[in-house]
Amino acid sequence: MRYSLLAGGKRVRPMLCIAACELVGGDPLTAMPAACAVEMIHTMSLMHDDLPCMDNDDFRRGKPTNHIVYGEDVAVLAGDALLSFSFEHIATATEGVSSDRILRAIGELAKCIGSEGLVAGQVVDICSEGADVGLDHLEFIHLHKTAALLEGSVVLGAIMGGGSDEEIEKLRKFARSIGLLFQVVDDILDVTKSSEELGKTAGKDLVADKTTYPKLLGIEKSREFAEKLNKEAQEQLLEFDQLKAAPLIALANYIAYREN
Template identity: 55%
Template sequence: MISADPPHVRNAASNFDLKAYLKERQALVEAALESSLPVTYPEKIYNAMRYSLMAGGKRLRPILCLATCELLGGTIAMAMPTACALEMIHTMSLIHDDLPAMDNDDYRRGKLTNHKVYGEDIAILAGDGLLAYAFEYVVEQTKNVPAEYLLKIVARLGHAVAATGLVGGQVVDLECEGKTNIGVETLHFIHSHKTGALLEAAVLSGALLTGADEATLERLARYAANIGLAFQIIDDILDITSTRDVLGKTAGKDVTAQKMTYPRLWGLDKSRQEAERLVAEAKAELALYGEAAVPLQAIADYITARSH
């Protein structure tokens, strides 16, 4: 395929060191998260919250928020509280997703899941605590951003978590377990809500911090929707083709739970092709930004190239 990008943009992309970029941004996010949640009384719940929040991971959602904010002229400093909040919300979803009543997983990010260490009761409360604290953290810690922008971000985060987002996706996912007649529309609904909604919130919240107009938000929403779906397709593929040691979580659990997945619906080859198509479309949405969009475009490529 011949690239439609101008030569200077292709050169910038080929010279861009994504590994170094992700490592640098991940370190910034880790430092911010470390200081975001000090331990106080009752120590047990704070330790449980920190256990999962500081358990590592790609920190993809915070990095997407930072990158989008910078793309539109904002700064890392103004975006970091929202970036941390996104990771708190994501961590909540993982803690709850791993519970016996949900996916019943023993490992996450190479470590025992929260309920295996602290018990189901504390794990539920740790997730609840992180979710509530995320909204407080955005409002209390963000500096030099108009209050009306923060209000829009809080609404966007709430929309991404509620029945309109990951909660709704999780419900349909649970309802579909063991069923063989699940079509592509239902599968898209599950994953655009369960996975895609928070990825979209990460991108759009970075834009909202800068006061982005509606046309910009719509363009970035299309980018985010495409990478969100591609992300889930690759997750489904890795669940089949990888191992627990590589994934950092239990492999093969979708097959065990008899879940409908993209590889089960389309096969591995078509699933990979679809993920690649989605990433190409996502990158095309950012073409008008030129070199400034290279980090976000490289992250889109990373989604289909990752091994865990």
Template identity: 65%
Template sequence: MVTAVRTEFDFAAYLRAARESVELALDGSLGTERPTSLSEAMRYSLLAGGKRLRPILCLAACELAGGNVAAAMPTAVALEMIHTMSLIHDDLPAMDNDDLRRGRPTNHKVYGEATAILAGDALLTRAFEIVALRSPGVSPECILKVIGELSLAAGAPGLVGGQMVDLESEGKEVNLDTLEYIHLHKTGALLSACVICGGLIGDASDELLQALRNYARGIGLAFQIIDDILDVTASSDVLGKTAGKDLVADKTTYPKLLGLKASRERAEQLVAEAKQGLDPWRDRAAPLLALADYITGRDR
């Protein structure tokens, strides 16, 4: 009788390979838009590096559901485009007014505010084009569901609505419920869409889709709590963006309401609960479980 040897999941190797695949797909996702100033501005932010956590979550969820990861790559690219749009617009003077993103000047600092707005708009609309027209092997019914998830995540029910409440809350006393609403919509909605869209493309069961929704809610809120903590504890050089912006803008954050220790404990609790929900699929969920731990363990 031969006993199977269980090998440990090499998350570092997985993350490195997944990022390389995503970077290659992103580089090939943009055409020769005219004028070239628009194309340059789009590429400047989309190809600026970063963790690529959102597209990797989409691919990992598809893999967990037993789907073809290659079929999910166009949607993964689309999700990163929507995320990049949100960063470009977030950094504008009328919003968070930031000069640094991913370790270099923000889009509007390089290309001007008007071009930055249009580059974000172009990335947002290109995202839907890629899903609708460049997803070979994905059924029309599935594409329709994915587009619905992306629309909800990117619009007023998701990150736009969360950003609006965030702006309206600056300089005001905000309770924990409102802060959680902001985080679940401004950040969590798109993270949730990443996981759900991957599951849809992988033809996940209703039971698995619900587990993925719960998982995504937990890691989405934990991700933003860690962001709040890092804004206080990390330097701009480490973060690749301006540290201390929340304090300057007088924003309510988890550390402000709960303190650093309790905030980190809350993030760790959310991640533990998110992972626990995937227990029935644990034998295939190693990437998603490791990604959840990565969120609370990151330093940028």
């Protein structure tokens, strides 16, 4: 569990969680357990995604993948343990937040990673390998596989920070756009960067015959789509205090213009 969780990574999801909490006027410490939880879940999803039965990858965050070091059996169990601990941590370590809000946050997180969220995206992604997939189909995959947990990260922060229903929904739309943006940029990087630059195996989507945004749209149109998603995301923040919104704007730009 420690090997993969503490291996590095961008920590985008916990930062989004904390920034959303601050945006709605909350104390960032109240969102810290939720921020840690979403990183645990993200790490679990990578550990399982890298398994031979899934993407079969040997390299993650610049290090050998969990199953290469500890074996497939332990990698599966370590991922399961991180998933369980994420919910325990929110339930037991969150302070200064009403039980109603903690319960709402746990329900939100469970939904965004389950059969209506991350798992749904993963299943459709697996079933679509080698198939003729259109843009709507590809968007379904990535709104669930990638965007759902990013959405959950932002929404959890807003819930923990005491945000109103209206504020939470604006942030949900923001997160959905940057979630799709994250994947579009990932697809572009997969075909334009080396494994050393990415910290993971480059070109694996091409080898697996997966449909990606560059494959459907080409590189330039994919970059234009990324710009559009970034603009749409930031429009959701216009009615908030712009000083408090600055971290979320910076994170959206980071996702849009990152190099790995």
